[in-house]
Amino acid sequence: MKRSIKTKKALMLSLFSIILSIIMLAGSTFAWFTDTATSGKNKIVAGNLDVELYHSNGKAERAKITDTTELFDVDIWEPGVVAYENFEVLNAGELALKYKFTMAIGDFNTVAETTKSLKDVLKVSIIEDGSFNGSREDIASLPFDKTLADFEKEGILNIKNDSDKFAIVIYWQPTDTDDDYNLNNGKTSSDSLPLYIDLGINLVATQNAFEADSFGSDYDDTTEYKEVSTAQDFLNNIYYANSEQGVRLTSDIAVPWSIPQSTKGLSVIDLNGHTLSTSVATTTLIEQNNSMVIKNGNLVLQSSNISGATLSVESGGSLTLENVEFTTEQGAGIYPRGDAAKVNIVNSTIDTKGLAISTNAGSTENYNVQINVINSTISSKQTGAASAILVNIPCKLNIESSNINGYLHGVIVRGGTAVIKNSTITNKTSKDENELEHYFDSRDWGQGNAVNLGALVIGNKHSTNYQYPSDVTLINTKIVAATLDDEAITFPTVYMYGNTGEGLGATLTYDSKSTVGDIVRGNEHVTVNAIE
Structure with missing residues (x-):
């Protein structure tokens, strides 16, 4: 069927996919719980996890995204055009989850007799923990170093009503090759329509190892723990731990510094019924975009004054x-x-x-x-x-x-x-x-x-x-x-x-x-x- 220009805008979000998957671990048995519903142009797959996605932009106030929500709505793409959405991913359920947010490239046309398409020129920037208002001045300060294909964002929402807020900005950044995509310069497209691209957004959520429920905190914990018994062991093992690794105390430990952390961004510390303390007055600083999880024991810290955190x-x-x-x-x-x-x-x-x-x-x-x-x-x-x-x-x-x-x-x-x-x-x-x-x-x-x-x-x-x-x-x-x-x-x-x-x-x-x-x-x- 021939596409109509009216229904095929130059960039229209015609595929929106939220994929929610949950893996429940019981011994060595994995069980998947999903329920699939198809309605309208968007496919929503929902399992035992309950995650909601909201958006806002220059035309719409904060609204929950449904199967008919149009995002990044642009009539005609040309050099210098910007589209943006402010998103909020919300954990609306009782289970801890981790998610991956990506852009999915659907159908698109090309410049006739070439492979050139909008996916070559549209670049993506993300504003973490913030929003965007369409300001041209702000555009100049954003790093557009991601393509539609390689953009992704990951996050962890451990608690009900926990949420992540971020903005996605898509920009045709003008370059000296833009004329290669100018259909008004004697060129046509592969289907005689203006250049278009169908974009989808995939939100994939899986259950996170962190869990506060009747099974205890460790029943679904897949973290690989290194056992530590001294302050130096603690430092050596947590410092290089990746997102799948953590440390587990086998005795009480007093560190002569702030609490050591992984350089990889996530620090998981299982106190294992023991006490972790600092022997000096100090503040443990969890740095920008890093995470620390401490569980199952006693934590004794001190500051030099009553108001010091x-x-x-x-x-x-x-x-x-x-x-x-x-x-x-x-x-x-x-x-x-x-x-x-x-x-x-x-x-x-x-x-x-x-x-x-x-x-x-x-x-x-x-x-x-x-x-x-x-x-x-x-x-x-x-x-x-x-x-x-x-x-x-x-x-x-x-x-x-x-x-x-x-x-x-x-x-x-x-x-x-x-x-x-x-x-x-x-x-x-x-x-x-x-x-x-x-x-x-x-x-x-x-x-x-x-x-x-x-x-x-x-x-x-x-x-x-x-x-x-x-x-x-x-x-x-x-x-x-x-x-x-x-x-x-x-x-x-x-x-x-x-x-x-x-x-x-x-x-x-x-x-x-x-x-x-x-x-x-x-x-x-x-x-x-x-x-x-």
Whole structure:
């Protein structure tokens, strides 16, 4: 059948394929679970994994991709033309997954009597952990060093609602050979139509070795472990470990440095019931786009001061603690400070002197952090200083089936979105902090956790800093505030104060199974929704 120009745009995404495959390991037996449905122009193959893909561009706001979604929509390709999509890959299920995202080349025509086609001239660039808005100025700074055929992106999404965001930009970068593709210069195509190419996007997801479930963390772990018993063994074996290798402790180890990491990007450390500690005050830095997984034992770290973080995650990096008891002898806990840094705390306990988990609003490059706390207990008990969890940037905080205990505050959401399910949030303030209850009545909040007392604090009270909305949803969650029995003083369970700018207020939504107690609304820029 002859193609019509109307239905065959120069670059139209007419094949979109999401392939989700899961391998369940039971002894030496592999079982595949898939369910295939074909509809419209796109084929979707879905198994026990549940992954969703969203996109946005200059014409469309964030939308879930379906079998009829058109992407990279360009009428006519010519030198200098750009098409882009901002993608979000979301783990919507309970199983940990790893994925590979590639472009698939379908049907295309060529310049008559040659092999020249659009796949020769269209180049791809990816913006990791970010988005693109079509800016011509930004085009000049992007590296277009990938062809359609060799572009690929891989990622790991260990926790439900974990996501990766990235932009794909396709560009016909002008060169001195462009005239070879000019059909208005006496040339024709192999089928007398304008040059076109059918592109598909393949999202292939398989189950990741990391798993927090009733089978334990190792039932599907295919990592090859090297056993280590000394600090030097640890360093030698983890340093060159690839993505399929890790280390397993056979005794307690104290390292005289920060925690050693692989130079290959992924560090997997099985504590094997032992204790890993640092003998010096230091911060372990998980560098940009690197990942660290620590599981099955005790982690004891220290810093030189109460506010110094002992674990820090840079842009695009990730940290997972699973079945770990993590304590600090001096200092704070985990500091995801880079753009789109991720922290996953699963079946673990964190007990710190300073802030247990905290973001930093010092730069916009610290935004878009994602924090997941699942089946865990997070405590920060330093008198007069500690809050358990503080987020003060546009980010995502997900807490499920956990206990969060702070001294001044349990959870502070000074920016971003938080969803808290089946959990308990408490603070334990003493009479020494009684004066803090009204300290900020006539003044702006300070930096970080210098805010009104409360088990849960939502919003912001500052005229210039932290100017973004705060949104918290509680599902079957209990908020418990400190009570001073000897002075008959009960602090607020929830304190809210909203920024005054349009769309920058504070919002709390809670269901009928949640217990929120005394909600203090500091100003009129606060919204409280009670739902069934």
